[in-house]
Amino acid sequence: MATYNHKEIEPKWQKYWDEHQVFRAEVDPQKPKFYVLDMFPYPSGAGLHVGHPLGYIASDIVSRFKRNKGYNVLHPMGFDAFGLPAEQYAIQTGQHPAITTEQNIKRYKEQLKGIGLSYDWDKEVQTCDPKYYKWTQWIFEQLFKSWYNRDKQQAEPVETLTAIFKKEGNADVNAACDEGTPVFTAEEWKAMSEADKQQMLLKYRLTYPAYALVNWCPALGTVLANDEVKDGFSERGGHPVERKKMRQWMMRITAYADRLLDNLQKLDWSEAMKEMQTNWIGKxxxxxxxxxxxxxxxxxxxxxxxxxxxxxxxxxxxxxxxxxxxxxxxxxxxxxxxxxxxxxxxxxxxxxxxxxxxxxxxxxxxxxxxxxxxxxxxxxxxxxxxxxxxxxxxxxxxxxxxxxxxxxxxxxxxxxxxxxxxxxxxxxxxxxxxxxxxxxxxxxxxxxxxxxxxxxxxxxxxxxxxxxxYKIRDAVFSRQRYWGEPVPVYYTDDGIPHLVPEDELPVELPPVDEYLPTETGDPPLGRAKDWKYKGKYPYELTTMPGWAGSSWYFLRYMDPHNEKALVSAEAVKYWNSVDLYIGGTEHATGHLLYSRFWNNFLYDRGYIFHDEPFQKLVNQGMIQGRSNTVYKLKDEHKFVSAGLKDQYDVIELHVDVNIVHNDKLDIEAFKKWRPEYADAEFVMENGEFKCGVLVEKMSKSKYNTVTPDAMIEKYGADNLRMYEMFLGPIELSKPWNTHGIDGVAKFLRKLWGLFHDEKGNFIVTDEPARAEEHKVLHKTIRKVEQDIENLSFNTSVSEFMICVNELSRLGCHKREILEKLLIVLSPFAPHISEELWSKLGHEKSIIFASYPEFNPEYIKEDEHEYPIMVNGKLRTKIKFPLTKNPKEIEAEVLENEVVRKWTDGKPPKKVIVVPKKIVNVVV
RNA sequence: GCCGAAGUGGCGGAAUUGGUAGACGCGCACGACUCAAAAUCGUGUUCCUUCGGGAGUGUGGGUUCGAUUCCCACCUUCGGUACCA
Structure with missing residues (x-):
C-alpha cells in the first residue's frame, strides 16, 4: 500500500475485532475492573447523528487506554428502544413500531461499529425485548410490593407494614405515604374488608395509582408530550390542547428525596450537576x-x-x-x-x-x-x-x-x-x-x-x-401510549389492581389494529382483542414511560442473558458501580435521578450491593444542530416567509433541514413531507420562501440531524474520531461544522509518512534513538496520559500533531520511538495504529500492548527562559539556569539594558521573582 | 421566570495552582516544486499605529506587582423546567 488508505484499513480491523471478540469482558476477580458507560441511545429513524459520537469516542478512548493500562474493562452498548417517534411513525404508516425500531437499531449498530468503538456487543440490551422488559416489569412489581420506612430510611416489603397494622394500627408508622392517609387502629385494620385493606396499602406502596394532569388534544384524540405542545397548540397540525386529569401510575420518588440529596456528597460529579439535582429536589x-x-x-x-x-x-x-x-x-x-x-x-x-x-x-x-x-x-x-x-x-x-x-x-x-x-x-x-x-x-x-x-x-x-x-414530586409513570412496557397489573371487579405473578412475566405487548386511542378515550392497548388476564380480568391499559427501561440498563449490561435474575450477585459484586459515565446535562433531572432512585431501591431490597449507580459522571457538551423553521398562521392553513412573520399571529414549526437550501424552503418537497399541508397557502417574500434559523439540540423531532456516515466514507473513522475530539473540550457545546477536518487528515498522512517513504516502502529502522527523539516521545506520553485522566482530549490531539511534526523534522523512523507512539495513539486512532503495529511485526492486537511508561529523565531541562516584565508589561526575555537563586536573578535583571531603558534609571519599588515562571520589576 | 453552563483572532480552540494571551488546526496571503493544476513543503497572519509604541479574552466596575483565571453588577447564547430521549 503506497499511501494511507482508510477504506482498506478500517473495515479490515473492525472485522478482526469482531471476529476475535477482543473487547469481550468477563468477570475476573484476579484483575482490577473498570466500568465505562455511555448514554443509552434512542435509535431514531434519522440514524446516529454526529453529536452522539462525541461522548462515545471520549469514553472509547478511556476504555482502550484503561485496557492498555491492564484493567478489565466493561464497555457495553445497547438501545433505549421504546419511544414516541417510532409510535408516531406507526400511527402514520400502520407499520408496527417493532419493525421500525429493529431497522433503526441495525443502522445504529452499523454506524457505531463503523466508528471503531470498542464495545462488547455480547452485552447488548434492548429495552423493547420481552426478555429485557420482563425485568423492568419485575422491578415495577418489587416497587409495588414495597413501602418506605422513614425511621430506617429504607424500603421494606409490604408484609412488614401489614404486620405493624395488625399489631398497632398506623398511628406510629413513619412512612412515605399519600397526604391525608387516615389514622386507624389495629382493630379497625382487622375489621376492614380485603378490598379496603388493598385500597389503604396503595397509599403506602412505592408505586401507586393517582390522578394527574395530561395534555389532551381532542382533535388528535390523544395525549401529547409537553414536547409536542407549543403555546397551547399541538406541534403536529396546530390543534388546541387542553389539560385533563387522568388516572395514572405514579412512582413515589419523594420517599427517596433525602437520600438522593445526601448521597450526592459521595459522588464524583460536577458541582453544577449536583446543584441542579439539589435544586430540583428543592428541600x-x-x-x-x-x-x-x-x-x-x-x-x-x-x-x-x-x-x-x-x-x-x-x-x-x-x-x-x-x-x-x-x-x-x-x-x-x-x-x-x-x-x-x-x-x-x-x-x-x-x-x-x-x-x-x-x-x-x-x-x-x-x-x-x-x-x-x-x-x-x-x-x-x-x-x-x-x-x-x-x-x-x-x-x-x-x-x-x-x-x-x-x-x-x-x-x-x-x-x-x-x-x-x-x-x-x-x-x-x-x-x-x-x-x-x-x-x-x-x-x-x-x-x-x-x-x-x-x-x-x-x-x-x-x-x-x-x-x-420538597419541590420534587412523585413521578407520573403511565403513558397513554402503545410503544412501551405493559404495566404488569390486572383489575378485579372491585377495581383493585393486582400484580401478574412473577413467574408469569413478562406481560407481552399485544397486537392492535391501530396505534391510536379507542373511541372511548382509552389508550391504544384498549384495542387489543380479548386482552385479559386469565381471559377474565382486564389489564392495565397504560404503558411505562421511556425512563423505565433506562433506569436500570447499566445493571443488565453486567449479566444480560440471565433468565433467573435481573443480574447475578457475582456479576454485580464484581462490576459494581459505573466508574465513568459520560453524558449530557440534559439528563440531569430526568434519567439521572430516576436511575439513582431505582438503584437505591434495589439496594435496599438486597438485589444489588451498591446504592449509587454512577460513581463518576462527566458531562459532555452537545453538538448542536442548525434547525430551520416555518411560520404558520395560528388560525389558517397558511405559512408566511420568515421576514414577514412579525406582521401575523404565527406559530413556529420545525421543518426538515434536508428540504431547505440556504434557508430557502423547497415548497414542493415540504408538501410531500407533510401531506396535511399539501393544500396549504404560502406567503412569499421577494419570490422565495425563507425559513427561520435556530441553533439547538440535534434531534429527530427538530429535523436537524447530520449523520457521520458521509464523513467516515470520505475521511475515515480515525479521522472522525480525532476531529470530534479536536473540536474542543467535551463539556462544551457547539454547532456542528467540518471546517478543520483537513488538519486531522494531514496529521494521519504525516504519521503514515513516518513509517513509509514516498514509494510506500516500509522504512522503520532498529537504530537506537537520540536524546532529542526520546524527549519528543516522552513529552507526548506525559501530556496524553494527563489529558486522558482529565478527559481533555482536544489538547491530546494537538500534542500528537506537535509530536509527529517534530519527529518528521528530526527524520525519525526508529522502532524504539514509533512503537511506543503507536500505543499512545491507539485509543484515539485505533485502526491506523493496528495497521502500523502489525506492520512492525506484531501478531497480537495493539489492544493487548501495555502502555509505555513515562520517564522524566528524558525531558529534564536545566534552564528556564524568564519573561521580564516592567510594570506588568513584557519587555524582554532572559535565560537563567534553574540553579540560580532569585537574588542573583534580580541583580542580573536590573543590570539588563532593556530593563534599564524601561525603568528609566529609577530604582525599582519592588522586584518579584517567581522561580521557573516570571520576573516583574515595579517602578 | 426559575435552575445550570458558556462567551478569547476571520473560524474551532490553547493557556495544569493568579505569572509570556492566541499553542495546535482551519482559513487567508505570499513563495518553492510544476507546462499547469492538485497534492506537498516553506514563510507570514489579534487589532490599531505617526513603526516609538498602544489596545486587547462578552459589557461595566473591583482586588492584585501581575487577572482569560478571583469578587460584584449586567448582556447574549445554549441545556433543563416534571409525557422528547
Whole structure:
C-alpha cells in the first residue's frame, strides 16, 4: 500500500475485532475492573447523528487506554428502544413500531461499529425485548410490593407494614405515604374488608395509582408530550390542547428525596450537576399555617418558608386547580372565577411560571382569617400559585415576596411592611431579612429568631406545624401510549389492581389494529382483542414511560442473558458501580435521578450491593444542530416567509433541514413531507420562501440531524474520531461544522509518512534513538496520559500533531520511538495504529500492548527562559539556569539594558521573582 | 421566570495552582516544486499605529506587582423546567 488508505484499513480491523471478540469482558476477580458507560441511545429513524459520537469516542478512548493500562474493562452498548417517534411513525404508516425500531437499531449498530468503538456487543440490551422488559416489569412489581420506612430510611416489603397494622394500627408508622392517609387502629385494620385493606396499602406502596394532569388534544384524540405542545397548540397540525386529569401510575420518588440529596456528597460529579439535582429536589424548611375561611367551615393550610412575615399577610391566594375553589367562590363572583379557572387550567405550568410580567388573578369573594391577627383578608385565585407545590395555597406578603408585591401593586391590595428598614422603600422586597416591626409578639426579633418563635406559637396553639417541604414530586409513570412496557397489573371487579405473578412475566405487548386511542378515550392497548388476564380480568391499559427501561440498563449490561435474575450477585459484586459515565446535562433531572432512585431501591431490597449507580459522571457538551423553521398562521392553513412573520399571529414549526437550501424552503418537497399541508397557502417574500434559523439540540423531532456516515466514507473513522475530539473540550457545546477536518487528515498522512517513504516502502529502522527523539516521545506520553485522566482530549490531539511534526523534522523512523507512539495513539486512532503495529511485526492486537511508561529523565531541562516584565508589561526575555537563586536573578535583571531603558534609571519599588515562571520589576 | 453552563483572532480552540494571551488546526496571503493544476513543503497572519509604541479574552466596575483565571453588577447564547430521549 503506497499511501494511507482508510477504506482498506478500517473495515479490515473492525472485522478482526469482531471476529476475535477482543473487547469481550468477563468477570475476573484476579484483575482490577473498570466500568465505562455511555448514554443509552434512542435509535431514531434519522440514524446516529454526529453529536452522539462525541461522548462515545471520549469514553472509547478511556476504555482502550484503561485496557492498555491492564484493567478489565466493561464497555457495553445497547438501545433505549421504546419511544414516541417510532409510535408516531406507526400511527402514520400502520407499520408496527417493532419493525421500525429493529431497522433503526441495525443502522445504529452499523454506524457505531463503523466508528471503531470498542464495545462488547455480547452485552447488548434492548429495552423493547420481552426478555429485557420482563425485568423492568419485575422491578415495577418489587416497587409495588414495597413501602418506605422513614425511621430506617429504607424500603421494606409490604408484609412488614401489614404486620405493624395488625399489631398497632398506623398511628406510629413513619412512612412515605399519600397526604391525608387516615389514622386507624389495629382493630379497625382487622375489621376492614380485603378490598379496603388493598385500597389503604396503595397509599403506602412505592408505586401507586393517582390522578394527574395530561395534555389532551381532542382533535388528535390523544395525549401529547409537553414536547409536542407549543403555546397551547399541538406541534403536529396546530390543534388546541387542553389539560385533563387522568388516572395514572405514579412512582413515589419523594420517599427517596433525602437520600438522593445526601448521597450526592459521595459522588464524583460536577458541582453544577449536583446543584441542579439539589435544586430540583428543592428541600426547604418552613411550616404549615392554618387559615380559617370566614363564615365557612373550611380551613386552608398554606406552606411558607417565611412564617416570620405572617403579620404582613394582606391577602391569600389559592391555585386555580385547587379542589376547593368552587366552594370558596361567592355566587356573585362565580362566573368570573369559573372563566379564569378555565383559562388558567389550559396554560402549562412552565408558561405560568415564566410569564411573571403578565399578572392575573380574580377575587373569590371569600375572606380568610389570619390566626395571628384575627384580621380578615381577601382570598384570591391566581395562576402564579401552582397546585403541585406545597399545599396550593399561599399566604401573600407583598412587602417581602417579589411576586406577591407585583400582584398587590397591580390590583391595589395593601402592602404592610414588617421588616425594619423597609418603611420608606418604594419596593420593600429588596430587604428581606432584619428586625421585625408591626408584628405583634415577634416585634424586634431578628427574622431567623422570629421564624422559630412563630412556629413554636403555631404548634402550641394548634394552628400550624413545622414542615420540611420538597419541590420534587412523585413521578407520573403511565403513558397513554402503545410503544412501551405493559404495566404488569390486572383489575378485579372491585377495581383493585393486582400484580401478574412473577413467574408469569413478562406481560407481552399485544397486537392492535391501530396505534391510536379507542373511541372511548382509552389508550391504544384498549384495542387489543380479548386482552385479559386469565381471559377474565382486564389489564392495565397504560404503558411505562421511556425512563423505565433506562433506569436500570447499566445493571443488565453486567449479566444480560440471565433468565433467573435481573443480574447475578457475582456479576454485580464484581462490576459494581459505573466508574465513568459520560453524558449530557440534559439528563440531569430526568434519567439521572430516576436511575439513582431505582438503584437505591434495589439496594435496599438486597438485589444489588451498591446504592449509587454512577460513581463518576462527566458531562459532555452537545453538538448542536442548525434547525430551520416555518411560520404558520395560528388560525389558517397558511405559512408566511420568515421576514414577514412579525406582521401575523404565527406559530413556529420545525421543518426538515434536508428540504431547505440556504434557508430557502423547497415548497414542493415540504408538501410531500407533510401531506396535511399539501393544500396549504404560502406567503412569499421577494419570490422565495425563507425559513427561520435556530441553533439547538440535534434531534429527530427538530429535523436537524447530520449523520457521520458521509464523513467516515470520505475521511475515515480515525479521522472522525480525532476531529470530534479536536473540536474542543467535551463539556462544551457547539454547532456542528467540518471546517478543520483537513488538519486531522494531514496529521494521519504525516504519521503514515513516518513509517513509509514516498514509494510506500516500509522504512522503520532498529537504530537506537537520540536524546532529542526520546524527549519528543516522552513529552507526548506525559501530556496524553494527563489529558486522558482529565478527559481533555482536544489538547491530546494537538500534542500528537506537535509530536509527529517534530519527529518528521528530526527524520525519525526508529522502532524504539514509533512503537511506543503507536500505543499512545491507539485509543484515539485505533485502526491506523493496528495497521502500523502489525506492520512492525506484531501478531497480537495493539489492544493487548501495555502502555509505555513515562520517564522524566528524558525531558529534564536545566534552564528556564524568564519573561521580564516592567510594570506588568513584557519587555524582554532572559535565560537563567534553574540553579540560580532569585537574588542573583534580580541583580542580573536590573543590570539588563532593556530593563534599564524601561525603568528609566529609577530604582525599582519592588522586584518579584517567581522561580521557573516570571520576573516583574515595579517602578 | 426559575435552575445550570458558556462567551478569547476571520473560524474551532490553547493557556495544569493568579505569572509570556492566541499553542495546535482551519482559513487567508505570499513563495518553492510544476507546462499547469492538485497534492506537498516553506514563510507570514489579534487589532490599531505617526513603526516609538498602544489596545486587547462578552459589557461595566473591583482586588492584585501581575487577572482569560478571583469578587460584584449586567448582556447574549445554549441545556433543563416534571409525557422528547
Amino acid at each position: 426547604s424548611y418552613g411550616c404549615e399555617l392554618d387559615f380559617k375561611v370566614d363564615s365557612k367551615d373550611i380551613t386552608l393550610t398554606c406552606f411558607t418558608t417565611r412564617p416570620d412575615t405572617v403579620f404582613g399577610v394582606t391577602y391569600m391566594v389559592i391555585a386555580p386547580e385547587h379542589e376547593l375553589v368552587r366552594e370558596l367562590t361567592t355566587p356573585d363572583k362565580k362566573e368570573e372565577v369559573e372563566q379564569y379557572v378555565k383559562k388558567a387550567s389550559n396554560r402549562s405550568e412552565r408558561e405560568r411560571m415564566s410569564e411573571v410580567k403578565a399578572i392575573s388573578g380574580v377575587f373569590t369573594g371569600s375572606y380568610v382569617i389570619n390566626p395571628f391577627t384575627d384580621e380578615k383578608v381577601p382570598l384570591w385565585v391566581a395562576d402564579y400559585v401552582l397546585a403541585g407545590y406545597g399545599t396550593g395555597v399561599v399566604m401573600a406578603v407583598p412587602s417581602s415576596d417579589d411576586r406577591d408585591f407585583r400582584f398587590a401593586r397591580y390590583y391595589g391590595l395593601p402592602i404592610r411592611r414588617v421588616i425594619a428598614g423597609t418603611e420608606e422603600l418604594e419596593d420593600p422586597t429588596v430587604k428581606k431579612h432584619g428586625k421585625m416591626i408591626n408584628s405583634g409578639f415577634i416585634n424586634s426579633m431578628e427574622s431567623e429568631e422570629a421564624v422559630q418563635a412563630v412556629i413554636k406559637y403555631a404548634e402550641e396553639h394548634g394552628i400550624g406545624r413545622a414542615k420540611v417541604n
